[in-house]
Amino acid sequence: MTKRVSLTQYLVEQQREHGQIPAQLRLLIEVVARACKRIAISVNKGALGEVLGSAGSENVQGEVQKKLDIISNEVLIEANEWGGHLAAMASEEMDSIHVVPNRYPQGEYLLMFDPLDGSSNIDVNVSIGTIFSVLKKPNDDPNVIEPVSEADFLQPGHQQAAAGYCVYGPQTTLVLTVGHGVAMFTLDREQGSWVLTTDKVEIPADTKEFAINMSNMRHWAPPVSRYISECLAGKEGVRGKDFNMRWVASMVADVHRIMTRGGIFMYPWDKREPTKPGKLRLMYEANPMAFLIEQAGGMATNGTERIMDLPPTKLHERVSVILGSKNEVQRVTDYHKEAATPAA
Ligand SMILES: O=P(O)(O)OC[C@H]1O[C@](O)(COP(=O)(O)O)[C@@H](O)[C@@H]1O
Numbered sequence: 362m363t364k365r366v367s368l369t370q371y372l373v374e375q376q377r378e379h380g381q382i383p384a385q386l387r388l389l390i391e392v393v394a395r396a397c398k399r400i401a402i403s404v405n406k407g408a409l410g411e412v413l414g415s416a417g418s419e420n421v422q423g424e425v426q427k428k429l430d431i432i433s434n435e436v437l438i439e440a441n442e443w444g445g446h447l448a449a450m451a452s453e454e455m456d457s458i459h460v461v462p463n464r465y466p467q468g469e470y471l472l473m474f475d476p477l478d479g480s481s482n483i484d485v486n487v488s489i490g491t492i493f494s495v496l497k498k499p500n501d502d503p504n505v506i507e508p509v510s511e512a513d514f515l516q517p518g519h520q521q522a523a524a525g526y527c528v529y530g531p532q533t534t535l536v537l538t539v540g541h542g543v544a545m546f547t548l549d550r551e552q553g554s555w556v557l558t559t560d561k562v563e564i565p566a567d568t569k570e571f572a573i574n575m576s577n578m579r580h581w582a583p584p585v586s587r588y589i590s591e592c593l594a595g596k597e598g599v600r601g602k603d604f605n606m607r608w609v610a611s612m613v614a615d616v617h618r619i620m621t622r623g624g625i626f627m628y629p630w631d632k633r634e635p636t637k638p639g640k641l642r643l644m645y646e647a648n649p650m651a652f653l654i655e656q657a658g659g660m661a662t663n664g665t666e667r668i669m670d671l672p673p674t675k676l677h678e679r680v681s682v683i684l685g686s687k688n689e690v691q692r693v694t695d696y697h698k699e700a701a702t703p704a705a
């Protein structure tokens with residue numbers, strides 16, 4: 362029988378043998394993983410646990426909050442605030458940052474999360490998830506006590522110390538990077554433990570599968586229309602191969618499919634609200650997913666630039682997202698560059 366490796370064992374190995382993560386970060390990830398287990402329990406209760414339906418409130422972005430959005434947000438805050446590894450948290454569901462109260466020990470990390478991703482899928486029993494990202498507080502000199510501010514969070518994605526997501530689907534799976542590859546852990550529901558099920562995830566560079574909300578087609582920019590119409594032309598077109606399409610409408614589930622078998626995911630800028638860079642959030646969705654995708658050998662851009670190099674200007678910033686199999690993301694990015702270059 363092959364030896365089962367738990368999340369704790371994996372993280373301890375990363376810390377001790379490879380010197381890749383400090384103890385504080387290891388403990389912080391374990392707290393987040395425990396919170397995800399609690400969220401999974403609520404998700405699994407469904408109609409029996411009064412967790413379905415709208416909460417009757419709106420978040421800072423004007424989106425209707427579901428009960429599970431609020432429950433998941435509370436679980437993550439409650440689990441993390443007394444852990445002693447954090448200075449503050451920020452969430453898609455909160456207007457501003459949540460500083461760890463000073464009755465609890467203070468840590469040097471900042472945690473950001475989309476507590477419940479794919480909210481429109483909660484009530485219809487389709488896969489949803491939690492996405493998280495960890496940054497280090499810029500001034501972590503223990504001799505200088507400075508209050509945490511929103512500005513501390515505005516670091517580009519390449520400075521993330523860790524990122525991950527948990528997908529609540531037929532299986533509950535935690536996918537994690539601390540900057541040295543990507544590992545997947547499946548929740549053993551009987552034992553209540555995370556078991557390493559895939560190490561060193563690798564996304565194939567080529568794919569025949571794309572994920573985009575096709576109902577927005579008429580609003581897309583020309584490079585996106587060009588790419589998708591070439592995919593749709595199949596074997597007879599310039600690509601010379603048939604493509605398949607998938608759209609779960611939970612970023613976590615769509616990205617998890619790409620992590621597992623490759624593909625390209627796009628939620629690009631479109632003409633509906635030209636001043637809005639995109640629908641997805643840079644800090645809670647795009648940056649952590651870009652970190653995971655790159656760590657698995659894929660690529661993530663906003664059409665022209667690497668997502669993880671974008672300097673954030675505000676907490677709830679939006680961004681255009683193109684990520685997944687390297688050669689396809691490169692192709693869409695090249696189309697954007699060509700479109701921006703005036704013909705000679
Ligand atoms: O319904 P649309 O426009 O296709 O949008 C789907 C996208 O919106 C999101 O649900 C946004 O996430 P939230 O549920 O956290 O707001 C993504 O997960 C998904 O990719």
Ligand SMILES: [Mg+2]
Pocket residue numbers: 475477478479612646
């Ligand atoms: Mg989301």
Ligand SMILES: [Mg+2]
Pocket residue numbers: 430453475476477478479480
């Ligand atoms: Mg959400």
